[in-house]
Amino acid sequence: MRSRRRTSVLAICLFFFFHASFAQEVIAIDDNLDQYIFTVDDLAYIEDADGSFKFEDVLGQYARHQFKPNQLYAPHNSNLKSTYWVCIKVQGNPKSKKKWLLEIFDQTIDEVDAYVPLATGAYQQIEMGDARPFDQRRFMHKNFEIEISHSDTVVRNYFFRFQSKSRVNFIVVLRSYDRFIYYALNEYFVYGLFYGMILVVAIYNLLMFFAIRERSYIVYIVYVLSVGIFTMTADGIAFQYLWPEFPQWNDTAHAIALFLLVLSGLVFTKMFLHTRARHPKLDLLLNAIIVVRSIVFVLAITFLPALFEFRWIEFIPVAAAFYCGLYSYLKGNKSARFFALAYGLLFLAFCVKVLINLDIDFIAGSIVTHYSISIGFWFEMWLLSFALGDKVRIIKDSKDRALRRIIKQHEVNQLLKDKVNRELEHEVSKRTKEISDQKLIIEMANEKLREQADEITKMNALLDLDNYKLKRTIHDEMLARAGSKNMDYDKFKEIFPEELTCLRYLEQQKWENGYSCRKCQHDKFHLAKNGFDRRCSRCGYVESPTAYTIFRGVKFPLEKAFYILHLVITERDDLTIDEISETLDLRRNTCWAFKDKVNKIIRKHHLDKGQAAHWENIIFKVEDIPV
Template sequence: MFKMLLRTAVFLLFLFCFISADAQKAVVFNKKSYEHIFVRGEIVALEDPESKLTFEEISSETYHHKFLTNVDYYPKNYNRNSSYWYRIKVRFEEDLDKSSVIEFFDQVTDYIDAYVPDQDGKYIHAKTGADLAFNERLFKHKNFEFLIKNLKKGDYYYYFKVKSKDRVNVIIVFRTVERFIQYGLTEYLTYGLFYGMIFIFSFHNLLMYLAVRRKQYLYYILYIISVGLYEVSIDGIAYQYLWPQHPVWNEYAYGIALFCISSFALIFTKELLHVKQKAPFYFKLINIVLALRLLFFLLCLFYNPDWFKYKFIEFIPLSVGFITGIYILWRKKYRPARFFVVGYSFLFLGFVIKIIHILGYARHIPGALGYYSLSFGFLLEMVFLSFAIGDQVRILKRKKENAQKQIIKQMQLNAEMQENLNRELEAKVEQRTTEVKKQAIALQQQNETIEQQNEELLLKNTLLQDQSEEISRMNVLLEKDNINLKTSIEKVTDARVNATELDFDEFSQKYPDKESCYKFLSELKWESGYSCLKCHHTNYCNGKVPYNRRCTKCAYEESVLHHTIFENNRIPINKAFYLVYLMYNSKGTISSHKLSDKLGIRQSTCWTYASKVKKVMEERKKDLRGSGKSGWSKIVLDKKA
């Protein structure tokens, strides 16, 4: 049962297609007909997936009924890998005594093969397209035209083969040559006005940038130039005048222009609306969108240029800029944002109308408005963005004028304060002058008194100078006596240290402090010369601690206490010296209690140090024989030293 229903449906569909194709509606023209756009049922189409069908096959009876009636307002090549054959039927009610053209609108169509009938029933083949050099076109026009010469009345079939990498709207238009010339002149004049306005806007803002040096003008100029580049690329004007011999550039120009439009529009938005200060979240969002848009552009440019065709992606940066302007206007009450929002509203509206027109749903919108809606949107946006910049400049000017008024007011206050201060200073100066005059008289009297005193002092100075010379001579003699006396005292002290047992006060005359002890250890330790313990280098410099020595080659610093009996010492060094001295003189028999009384140190500490010294004395008993009283200094150094 299901198979029978399926066969019946297929048969009815085939019958419907057969009847629809066979009964293709003929478009009637007469001498008064000057223009007609073919839509919906006036066009039949046939898809050629492998692009192998020839015109002879297509025009044969076998394929005559295979053409399907177009269901869209304008036909489209939904499968971009296929070729599409389109056929229109024209009926001339009278002899056509003037030349006409068949025109295709979509400038990105790669190849169009036209088979145009003549009055003898033969077909003339003509070829054009965006992938062919511009000078190969019959008419040097941005659109694609095919000439229709004089024909007799009757019915004629026209065949067109379309193949394109982009999805295109196959808009087929019949025009007389007179109408085509009128239309072409009007169109190019409109383009001239449009691009002239772009040039004027750019030049005006360039002058403003040179005058005030605000970056927003520079970004706005780059944005306008990007819009112009996109429009000339899409309209075919760039191909006609800029690179007519290089059709491959058509595949990249509009993509590059769209990237520049998105980027400079968002950068201009950040600069004009001060987004970083007024809306930090949207500032970060814009930066993210800019980075992603750059990534997508690089992928299109170097990986797959076909991705440039996804123009709808520009809806994202457009929306982000639009929403940012609305937020700053609504929440931050920033006045220039109102013109910005209005301008973006027109651009947004033009973008929507353009999409509707491309999809074939804008039947009630005039053709020019629908086809050029995006251009009108760009134009109105540029006007209102200029108003926004002007409004911002007026606000800044108003702020500057207010600031100048405040400065002038403050300067007047400063001038009044300066006058009052000058009056006060003049009064104080006058008062001070009177005081100074009085002081001058008093000083003059004092100077006279001082002159008299100076004369007396001169006489006294002469006497003092004589006395000073005598005192100096006596001091020289005393100094010599002191040097001799000091030397004698040191000799006596050394003799007493080596000869008898001294108390701590007498011993301290020889080693009064830490520095004298360190000096003695340094001379004793390096008596035979310095040699680094690490690298055996013999040159040194002073270390961080007095009498330490630092190697100039490896920077190793050797302590003066290292390899001595005083290493890791925890009592004052001069007392440690005296302890060693007492232990040596007593040959180790002095008790720790007596050492504690003499040194003022705890008995346990004295016992620990005395044990250490006594052990060293036992180990060096042979070395200390015959050393006399001065042998105590020989137990200071370790044998390693």
């Protein structure tokens, strides 16, 4: 039906081309319809280049057929500086049980003035548009609606004055209240879902940021919120709910949100794909786009607001982000797959929007294409969230793998270490045992040696005693000779070969007739360790064989002292002190001192040669001799 009408319009246009007039369609109110969208030849318009027309002039111009037939499926302001006047024709229907309204579709139109025909033939002017405070509206709805009357069958002309700084559509729809309420509720429900989702995605990613501390999450949150503000400004929700009293914010907020969206999207692309490290050329491209887009934004917001209308430039960042994602994925960056898909969808949505703006008819009109950008963003948002999670998962997986490798290696190392330790311990304990065994053997050997030494000492003592006793008689004889007859040292040594013999001799001389303690006269004693000294068993006084004899305190071998005594007794004057010293291997003074000691006793006790021959006469006469 639509295509048939368009064909007929084309024919009519050709027919009336030179007449500057055409047959404008009259739309009749009909309860069988719920809504009717005015399009193509349902509308007539006139362009007011400098905005100087008054409504009265326009009425006259319409009467003089100066209005042109609309030929666009989505009529819009092709010239942004012009004001457009549009007329539609509606026929009333008193039989209709429904209430009806006209809805003007594009909520971003700055100014919409509706001129509603009254029963009197006069017109009522109703001011609407997003450049005017929200609470002036008859219906608190993002679009612009006017009530219409249908109490008779008169065909009435409704005029609209459109003016907008940016490109807008003039879509007028006739709707029953039923239809309006039904669709508006559903539409707001979907908005609720959409912005609720944006909020959820933002919060989800904020939590992810707190959990993971990955900075790209923050950039992504800025991006998501920019998308939210941008779409809210585009569909009028922001104006209705965020700043209903500040219509002047609508354009500014839209421009800023769009700029933030593009900026954060590009920064996010850089961070997500690590372009600086992985794809330096793409990084350069993205930086260039960021710089150019920023310059355009600053210029637009300062003194070139017309730049805001170059909306097609957003095609570049979207295409760039899509290309970067795809390129990175094809170069083996597995975590870029959902990123590429997300921007691929947005890219597609953008293409649809571009086609709509190029007035490609087959694509315009449907809900899906009208909201293509919003739908594109919606999917893109989820995919990007998913891409972030996917990336983190891939990173985590590779970290886990690395960690598992490290743990595994650590375990292997530990096992190896334990094995080496065990071997070392075994070796050490083996060595220790060997050493302790050897030590034990050596100790045992030493013990044996000590025992043998003790044995030998005991045996020596016994041997010495036996030897002494055995030779005693001979010795007595020899001693008699030693007293009188002179002997050389070698001969003398046959009688007194060593110290032990001397001590035996002294012991025998001293205690031959019994022991008596010099301190307490006790007659019991114990032999001391050396086998000669006697300890009183009552008072503990110790007396050595040399005590109280001429030999007390002698510091040289006893047998040598015995020989010097022999020399003095036998009056060997032929031997000088030097010769004695040499024979006995003693110092000269030592020999002389002992010889003098003997002589002093002989002189003191006036011993003659015969008396002196008896050693005991000299040996024990020492009480008064200084030592």
